[in-house]
Amino acid sequence: MSDLTTRDGAGTPDHGHDFTSEGQDDLARPLFRGPGGLPAADIPHRPRRSDIDPKAARRAERQVASLFILSMVMVVFFVVAYVAIDPYVNIYVPVFGEIGYQNFALGLTFGLGVFCIGAGAIQWAKKLMPDTEVVQERHSLRSTKHEDVEAAEQYERGKEESGFGQYRIIRRTLIAALALFPIPLIVMLRDLWSPKNGGFGPSPVVLLSQTAWVEGMPIVTDGTYVKIRPEDIPVGGLVSALPEDIERIQKEEHNLNARGKAAIILVRMEPDEIRAQQGEGWDFQGILAYSKICTHVGCPIALYEHRTHHLLCPCHQSTFDLADAGNVIFGPAARRMPQLPIGVDEEGFLVARAPFAEPVGPSFWERG
Amino acid sequence: MSTTEQVGTSVATYIDDRVGSNRFLGRSLKKVFPDHWSFMLGEIALYSFIIVLLTGVFLTLFYKPSMVEVVYDGSYVPLRGIMMTEAYASTLDISFDVRGGLLIRQMHHWAALLFIAAMAVHMFRVFFTGAFRKPREFNWLIGIALITLGLAAGFTGYSLPDDLLSGTGLQIARGIVQAIPIVGTWVAFLLFDGEFPGTEFISRIYGIHILLVPGLILALITVHLMMVWAQKHTQFPGPGRTNDNVVGYPLMPIYMAKAGGFFFIVFGVTALISGLVTINPIWIFGPYTPDQVSAGSQPDWYIGWLDGALRIFPNIETVLFGYTISWNIFIPSVIVPGIVFTAAALYPFIESWVTGDKRDHNLLDRPRNAPTRTAIGVMAITWYFLLFIGGGNDVIALTFDLSINWLIWFLRIAVFVLPPIAFVVTRRTCIALQRKDREKLLHGYESGRILRLPHGEFIEVHEPLNVKDRAVLESAIEAYRAPLPAPERVDANGVANKRYHLHNLRAKLSHWYYADDIVPPTRAEIEAGQAHVSHEAALEEPLHEHEELDYVNVPFHGGILHEKGAAMTNEEQLRERGGHL
Structure with missing residues (x-):
């Protein structure tokens, strides 16, 4: 009792129920309708070589088995490669360049091992399994009228018995209670950010507006943390720098938050090249200090073209003119790079003369 | 019956006694799926997800989701002694120190890239073939959710x-969150x-990455596939294929072998690929520190379009009553993707409302x-690619x-100018x-052969369509719909149509949607046309028996010129000349 209708037109249309269409009224449908309305028997079916030539069928059988054997061989090779190859040796593979020898061998053997199983299965299906298409009828998933009525009746019965429509106060209080019950779950998210020492710490606005820079804070190089003298920076040069305190703060706070705000760049140009600054005399002999954190979305910037004094953000290409008060000349950033007023201490090292006058980094709602 | 089969039967019976599985099995093993290469795109998405899992x-087993700073002492020499999380x-x-670890890490990354790519291309297939139409709108919505989760x-x-x-990617994400008006700072x-x-973010997203998101994806994929199963797969038009049947191969054995094999x-x-091509060589980038970045920073490909939007948006920022609204970040990173995903999700419902088409489409x-x-699809893809180019503008x-x-x-202007051009060009090409x-359909294939008829008329011989092409081309009849008529202000009973303006808008949109479609011929016209073509082709028939003769074909290019007063048919002409021209 096959429910499949073969292309030869034998058999009957599929009247079997699908598990989703149980109880569907099975209308006897004409087998073919619509644009494809041609008798299936008219479609020529070309037999494959393996259908008519027993030799070809044997060959296909051997091919499939060979692929499965190859897969097994690859698994053996994989284990050998895992055990025998030194993981720290690189090899050169044409086109792909220098790659890890073991990684290459493991990928190749595992990949081929898996691939061959798939290739064998598909070759089997294509060469040896039947290639005549079969026809199955669709059934609408729509419920029958009877079922519609049944559902409505059951709903009405339930409504009636519970008195959901009748007890107005129960209904309303239930809805209100259901609306309120998620509140604790949301309230508890508050401590996703909580000052560890208890109580409420400074507000986000205060934190975002402060950096480690204070009056007299020595400027040190990023990486080596040594103090900088003005003569260390040549004209046209750029130095990434941090406040001297940064190491101490990082040790105390166990995070990189202070570094993320306090990073600056120092650039030096001829004093007469400086067209404008954010404050009168905030440079020191042509050395300017700007925040390193982009005012767009906060990438650190260090692409500096010393001839034009342009600073370009590598993330979104905002461009700032450091000779013109750090103003935006191109790109998506809306605000200038904040400038840090600098000078030298009595020993001749560069220091900050004051904190940043405005919050550094990306904007935020309360920034103003 | 072999021993194995006996064991199999008793296992099947054992399970069936408890869950009634044989009923399902019997129906399922014979289930027919249609065959087409484009149906494998969704399969690739499914399989790459399994590989990712x-x-x-x-x-x-090896990764530690912790931002605690440690000194690296592993075997990658250039980073030894450096502080890192x-x-x-x-x-x-x-x-470097887990054998096969790099291979698995790279497979994870490659398969993830493939997963999203396959979902995107699968979505294109579903969109352009109208597979999202009734009754499959829910599956379209699940698909949009899956791409978002991906x-x-x-x-x-x-x-x-x-x-x-x-880390640079996270910094940008933080900047975007912070730019959300009112709540942004606090949410960040x-x-x-x-x-x-901070020190918590990695461990927080770890739970999201390994449990929450994949759990949701797995659940939605399950529903997605159950719906495909229940509704049966759509099929392309072809001989014997109708809206009410499925023509293809049964699950057992063909699709077990083909789809199972395709997974492998x-x-x-x-x-x-993962053995040969390095992806995300994190050892070159170094540990994250918020004051460093490398030039040419690129996100993974699927974030590229969003980064592109962020890159090309003009620098508009407003300060209102002491509060900052960063339009330059909020619009391209929150509003634009919000609109894109909402529009994509709603498209099936919008189209069905505009066209008034409420029929089932299998x-x-x-x-x-x-x-x-x-x-519309090509327009959207064009727009997407422009933003994608924007995401790599520095590299380009x-x-x-x-x-x-x-x-x-160029991109700032092109995102507005090129998509409409793509729309018009595509639409006219389709028409x-x-x-x-x-x-x-009316005149068959052009054969390129010119034939002179006995009475002197030259014709180009057409050939009737073959069965397959005819069935495919005839699908235009079902697909064609006339635009909705303009609504009446007042109906026959003199009652004013309260929703006149809405209905009028709909009629106008429907007109725009269908306006220039070519009306396909009726079945009778096609029948007549093909019969005519067959008749015409029959005129050429007498020549066919001489086809192998060079002198017939070469000097006259497939036809024999008729001479005045000579025999009327080609055959007669030939006979008269004793087989020579």
Whole structure:
């Protein structure tokens, strides 16, 4: 009792129920309708070589088995490669360049091992399994009228018995209670950010507006943390720098938050090249200090073209003119790079003369 | 019956006694699926997700989701002695000190890229063939949710190694969150446990990346496949294929072998790529620190369009009553993707409302038979690619020696100008193809052979369509719909139509949607046309028996010229000349 209708037109249309269409009224449908309305028997079916030539069928059988054997061989090779190859040796593979020898061998053997199983299965299906298409009828998933009525009746019965429509106060209080019950779950998210020492710490606005820079804070190089003298920076040069305190703060706070705000760049140009600054005399002999954190979305910037004094953000290409008060000349950033007023201490090292006058980094709602 | 089969039977009976599985099995094993290469795109998405799950489980055994700073002492010499988070250090260990670890990590990354790519292309297939139409709208919605979750899975995974590149991505994400009006600052502080980068974020997104998002994806994929199963797969038009049947191969054995085999193919190819091609070499980028970045920073491909939008948006920021609204970040990063995903989700409902088409569609549209839909799709893809180019504008500018400023200005204008042009060109191309189809249905194939008839008329011989092409081309009849008529202000009973304006808008949109579609010929016309073609082709019939004779074909290009007063048929002419011209 096959429910499949073969292309030869034998058999009957599929009247079997699908598990989703149980109880569907099975209308006897004409087998073919619509644009494809041609008798299936008219479609020529070309037999494959393996259908008519027993030799070809044997060959296909051997091919499939060979692929499965190859897969097994690859698994053996994989284990050998895992055990025998030194993981720290690189090899050169044409086109792909220098790659890890073991990684290459493991990928190749595992990949081929898996691939061959798939290739064998598909070759089997294509060469040896039947290639005549079969026809199955669709059934609408729509419920029958009877079922519609049944559902409505059951709903009405339930409504009636519970008195959901009748007890107005129960209904309303239930809805209100259901609306309120998620509140604790949301309230508890508050401590996703909580000052560890208890109580409420400074507000986000205060934190975002402060950096480690204070009056007299020595400027040190990023990486080596040594103090900088003005003569260390040549004209046209750029130095990434941090406040001297940064190491101490990082040790105390166990995070990189202070570094993320306090990073600056120092650039030096001829004093007469400086067209404008954010404050009168905030440079020191042509050395300017700007925040390193982009005012767009906060990438650190260090692409500096010393001839034009342009600073370009590598993330979104905002461009700032450091000779013109750090103003935006191109790109998506809306605000200038904040400038840090600098000078030298009595020993001749560069220091900050004051904190940043405005919050550094990306904007935020309360920034103003 | 062999012993194995006996065991199998008793196992099946054992299970069936408890869950009634044989009923399901009997129906399922014979279930027919139609065959088409484009139906494998969704399969690739499914299989790559399974690969991501398998490789991901392996990675969790070694990865440490912690931002505690440690000194690296692994076997990658250039980074030895450097402070870094445990997350980064353990990712280095996976790459250098766990044998096969790099292979699995790269398979995880490649399969993730493939997963999202396959979902995107699968969505294109579903869109352009109208497979989202009734009764499959829910599956379209699930698909949109899956793509969104895929992006979330990808982005959180990209962030976990805590290398310089992934940290930069997080910094940008933080900047975007902070730019959300009113709540942005607080949301950012809650997500990161304070300021950026903090020490909690990696462990927080780890749970999201390995449990929440994949759990949701798995659940939605299950529903997605159950719906495909219940509704039966759509099929392309072809001989014997109707809206009410499925023509193809049964699950057992053909699809078990083909689809099962294809999983191994995808798995194997992913492993081969991962053995050969390095992806995300985090050891080159170094550990994350918020004051460093490398030039040419690029996100994974699927984030590229969003980064592109962020890059090309003009620098508009407003300060209102002491509060900052960063339009330059909020619009491209929140509003634009919000609109894109909402519009994509609503499209099936919008189209069905505009066209008034409430029928079930199990037979796929050929893209040309829905010119406006196809044009909308091409327009959207064009727009997407422009933003994608924007996401790599620095690399493109460098590679092709272009000015970055010039490129950004080009993109700022092009995102508004090129998509409408793509729309018009696609729509007209579809309509031209419809016209060509109509021609073929009425007049058959052009054979390119000219024949002179006995009475002196020259004709080009046409050949009747073959069974397959005819069935495919005839699908235009079902696909064609006339625009909705303009609504009446007052109905026959004199009652005013309260929703006149809405209905009028709908009629106008429907007119726009269908306006220039070519009316396909009726079945009778096609029948007559094909009969005529067959008749015409029959005229040529007498020549066929001489086809092998060079002198017939060569000097006259397939036809024999008729001479005045000579025999009327070609055959007679030949006979008269004793077989010589």
